[in-house]
Amino acid sequence: MKIAYDKNGVIVNISKDVSTINPSGLSVVELPNITANRRADIYGGWVFDGEKVIKRVYTSEELRQQAEVKKLKLLEEAETVITPLARAVKRGIATDEEIKRLDAWELYSVMVNRVDTASPDWPDVPVSQ
Structure with a gap:
């Protein structure tokens, strides 16, 4: 491989076929096709x-950046739920459940927004329902 x-x-x-790899700016190595190497993605x-192939150890800055991306994704997902519910409330047509x-979703959104991405503790x- x-x-x-x-x-x-x-x-x-x-790849199994080196011709499918475009090595521009990259290094290429051939490794034995063993389980330890096949686990990589x-x-x-x-x-x-x-x-050898090893699991990546992320720096604290890389972990913080990953948490920032997750935070934005969670906030976007929350807004997707909040928007139609808020519209129903604004129009006076929301059910008690809505x-x-x-x-609940607005509280969640606030709590996600407060997450410290250097040391995330996700709500x-x-x-x-």
């Missing part, structure tokens, strides 16, 4: 350390 990795060792391509979680859901997603 052939793997392509960037200057940091992060695996970005895996191309999503950034594995590195080639010069000898009002409860809106309150539970509201249970939708």
